[in-house]
Amino acid sequence: MWDDAFPSFLIGLREGLEAGLIVSILIATLVRADARTRLPQVWTGVLAAVALAMSFGAVLTFTAAGLSATAQEAFGGTLSVLAVAFVTAMVFWMRRSARHLSGEIREKVTAALAMGSGMLVVTSFLAVGREGLETALFLWTTARAAGESTGPMLGAGIGLVIAAGLCWGLYRRVLKINLTRFFTATGAVLIVIAAGVLGYGLRDLQEGRVLPGRTAYAVDLSGHVDAGSWYATLVQGVLNLTPTMTWLQVAAYVVYLAVVMTLFVRGVRAPRAPVERPPAAGPAPAPAAGPSPAATGRTRRRPAWAVPVTVIAVPALVAGLVVALSDGKPAGAQTVAVSESDCGKGFTAPGTGRRTFQMHNTGGRTSEVYLVDPATNAVYGEIEGLAPGTTRDLVATVGAGTYAWRCVPTGGKAVTSASVRVGGSGTARAVLPLAESDLRPPLAAYKAYVAAGLTTLVRQTDTLTADVRGGRLAAARADWLTAHRTYASLGAAYGTFADFDGKIDGRPDGLSGGIGDPRFTGFHRIEYGLWHGESAAGLMPYVQRLGSDVRGLRTAFPGQDFDPSDLPLRCHEILENTLQFELTGDTDQGSGTNLATADADLAGTKELLRVLRPLVSARDPQLPATVDADVARLQALLDAAHQGASGKGASGKGGSGNSGGWTPVESLDPTARARINGATGQLLEDLAPIPDLLEVRKSG
DSSP, X not given: OHHHHHHHHHHHHHHHHHHHHHHHHHHHHHHHTTOGGGHHHHHHHHHHHHHHHHHHHHHHHHHHHTSOHHHHHHHHHHHHHHHHHHHHHHHHHHHHHGGGHHHHHHHHHXXXXXXXXXXXXXXXXXXXXXXXXXHHHHHHHHHHHHTTOSHHHHHHHHHHHHHHHHHHHHHTTOOOOOHHHHHHHHHHHHHHHHHHHHHHHHHHHHHTTSSSOTTOEEEEOTTTSOTTSHHHHHXXXXXXXXXXXXXXXXXXXXHHHHHHHHHHHHHHHSOOOOOOOOOOOOOOOXXXXXXXXXXXXXXXXXXXXXXXXXXHHHHHHHHHHHHHHHTTSOTTOEEEEEOSSOOSBTOOOOOSEEEEEEEEEOSSSOEEEEEEOTTTOOEEEEEEEEOTTOEEEEEEEEOSEEEEEEEEETTSOOEEOOOEEEOSSOOOOOBOOOOGGGGHHHHHHHHHHHHHHHHHHHHHHHHHHHHHHTTOHHHHHHHHHHHHHHHHTTTGGGTTTTTHHHHHHOOSTTOTTGGGXXXXXXXXXXXXXXXXXXXXXXXXXXXXXXXXXXXXXXXXXXXXXXXXXXXXXXXXXXXXXXXXXXXXXXXXXXXXXXXXXXXXXXXXXXXXHXXXXXXXXXXXXXXXXXXXXXXXXXXXXXXXXXXXXXTTOEEOSSOEEOOTTOOOGGGSOHHHHHHHHHHHHHHHHHHTHHHHHTOOOOOO
């Protein structure tokens, strides 16, 4: 919570002090002008600005809550970018204006006194309102990034209270603060924080499908950094930097920080005049206050409370009207009731196009909810785990046809609503239902493929053991690569092999002893030794243990639990891991063969696609051809990287040896590396729908 509080504390302190200085200058000017009777007009403008800022925050909160998940990401990302723009402008404005602030405000107050009470209200409202709107937008952005944490609101509250105390001390001349240095220091820190907010906002726009590159990761430290640790939480809460960041996020962060900080520092170094302080109260000639009510014949006085109440109530009423009109849900949304006995109550024929339905569970059990074609059971939209008494949005595209709701309560039987007919033109894409039994044939085929691969792997690790025992380390390097590629092609890194995967293909990341930790075993430990000059005798225990673990896996595999619904997930997960670890060189222990492993991962993905192809084709006939083209493109790029290094070998830091002609990732031409990363990212994008297409859906 405290980690999330710091950015909001800083913005509350800085913006609160900025607005407070303006208010104190307004008040001091009126006191010096012997116009204390006009002070309520200043406070009226201040209250109006506060009411507007709070109303703006309410509109942001409640209207965003009515958007779909994707739209919320896009909306939040857009406002995050706007918040960065406002904060950046505010930082530069205050750095430039701090030394002249009191003089400018006094001039405006003098002019407002001459023009009447209304202008004094407007002057104070405009002076404080901008700060209030900027603060509301920035706090909404940081609160959204913090999720359910109360840190941002708490931090902002503490910052505002301290700012109020500092302003009082400056006004009473009991404090002396070099405001130029204060706004310079806090400005520099805010620029760093804003860079993180910009990266967070761009990530939201990627998640909202507004910007590309959602899976093009430039940094992925998730295998090395515990996201729940205190230091990761601190960095993420204060700087909005996460263990996993895309290329767009990193580029925006670096460019923004480099450009804006450079311009800011240059401005700081420029010569400056002394900063003016808020003047103390004292007698001074009062300017002309305009014609008196008596001179104009206006004798009727409105109640003193009327204007303050009005300026506070109007923004609140407008905000309430906006929220009420949005109704917390997108326009045209239907509310549909769900229960164990009555599914789809309130459902009427919607119009064609993208529609939002508010599904409200009025029953006593958690339920799965599907919008279906009652004739074919094809699914147009779904919600999983709708708890009793809760309401969630279901967004679906509706075309001409027949629709019904199907509710499957936990532990109960499926209930289907009455059908409605939607006329007009337009078509909607539905997903054919899939039962767990439909996945059993491809699962059996895949398990047979893995069993055959494990038999081959046993033979290959025996060869590797013989190489090391005989001291033939050059041959061992080649045979190590052959065996490791076989293992990688089985798609085992995602839980298929239970504890055996950590023993056979684990990495030293997170182990207290690192490379020297006795728990670091398997292929990567042997790789380290082979390419760093370790002796055959030193390698022998690890090679023997690898052979034992591979045999144990082959024996255990037929009896291991393999959830059929996991099979479609592997299509996407294997190459996602490839992009995050192999194509960054993260797993390399000296052999420089990450591209060989990526090639094997692609082979494993091809096998999964082969066994699942009939099910995918039945649900999306065009998708297999698109994926095949992506696979062919990536395969050609990997082959080029292999052929381009043929015969050259590769050297690790501690020794040399055969890497099978594969170019190390770090030695790739930047263009070639970008093409491989881009082709992998595109393939991942096109594979992403498969888990949804082949999701097992309950029928009762």
